[in-house]
Amino acid sequence: MTLTSSHSNLVRAVVAAGVVATMAACTSTTSTSLQGPKESPSLSTAVVYQTESKEYPLLSQFVYAQAIDALPAQFNAADVVVMDVDETVLDNSQYQRERESQGLGYSPSSWEAWVKRKEATLVPGVAEFLKEVIARNGKVALITNRDKSLDRYTWENLLAQSLPLTPQNTCVMGRVQQDKEAVGQPNIVNDKDLRRTQLISGEAACSIGNDKRNWRKPHTIIMQIGDNIEDFAGVTQESADVNTLSPQTGTSLFILPNPMYGSW
Numbered sequence: 001m002t003l004t005s006s007h008s009n010l011v012r013a014v015v016a017a018g019v020v021a022t023m024a025a026c027t028s029t030t031s032t033s034l035q036g037p038k039e040s041p042s043l044s045t046a047v048v049y050q051t052e053s054k055e056y057p058l059l060s061q062f063v064y065a066q067a068i069d070a071l072p073a074q075f076n077a078a079d080v081v082v083m084d085v086d087e088t089v090l091d092n093s094q095y096q097r098e099r100e101s102q103g104l105g106y107s108p109s110s111w112e113a114w115v116k117r118k119e120a121t122l123v124p125g126v127a128e129f130l131k132e133v134i135a136r137n138g139k140v141a142l143i144t145n146r147d148k149s150l151d152r153y154t155w156e157n158l159l160a161q162s163l164p165l166t167p168q169n170t171c172v173m174g175r176v177q178q179d180k181e182a183v184g185q186p187n188i189v190n191d192k193d194l195r196r197t198q199l200i201s202g203e204a205a206c207s208i209g210n211d212k213r214n215w216r217k218p219h220t221i222i223m224q225i226g227d228n229i230e231d232f233a234g235v236t237q238e239s240a241d242v243n244t245l246s247p248q249t250g251t252s253l254f255i256l257p258n259p260m261y262g263s264w
């Protein structure tokens with residue numbers, strides 16, 4: 001999943017909303033002035049759902065409670081949980097709200113500026129999950145399609161949320177160009193697969209957690225958690241078969257709701 005492609009639906013929706021808002025403004029200048037300040041473009045139902053509904057936090061907390069139940073009582077030394085970051089650990093709905101309220105959509109520069117603000121909050125339930133992983137001597141690999149150059153901002157954002165993460169128990173791996181170019185090579189189906197194979201073979205290039213004693217050794221991925229189907233190994237949006245993935249969902253695979261954007 002690329003951020004650019006994952007936001008494409010949102011961009012289309014917001015551009016369409018912006019056109020409508022612009023047309024309305026052009027045809028009702030008088031009424032707008034009589035009604036006071038110009039209203040912001042209305043938010044998409046997706047953003048309202050994520051930020052204001054009761055359903056979203058209940059669902060996220062439920063998924064993470066199920067994931068806690070599926071954890072081993074104690075991790076083996078090589079075991080690792082692989083997690084996505086955006087809309088899996090960090091909630092970026094504030095970014096979406098700000099962009100939509102300006103009649104704008106995703107852009108690489110605005111996204112980078114948002115990441116550097118380090119103001120993303122936590123997805124409901126993830127703090128409890130991560131505390132359980134760490135309490136059971138577990139390790140977490142955060143495989144994110146944020147650009148690798150932003151990894152330190154991601155890390156500082158996570159620490160600001162009081163998560164019990166350390167370079168010893170957490171490896172942060174943002175995306176590099178090689179991740180995209182590797183797609184199509186043997187066993188590399190999506191742009192996170194190369195990083196998963198590096199983790200398994202003991203060659204993970206952690207931006208945070210680059211302590212060789214902890215991370216430069218073979219690992220076993222015991223669980224994968226994400227909000228996008230391509231957060232799971234070996235599938236693409238197009239190739240993923242729900243019936244094949246279903247038996248693993250709730251045991252080793254966990255998927256979170258994200259109505260705001262995706263590779264769908």
Ligand SMILES: [Mg+2]
Nearest residue numbers: 084086087227
């Ligand atoms: Mg995500």
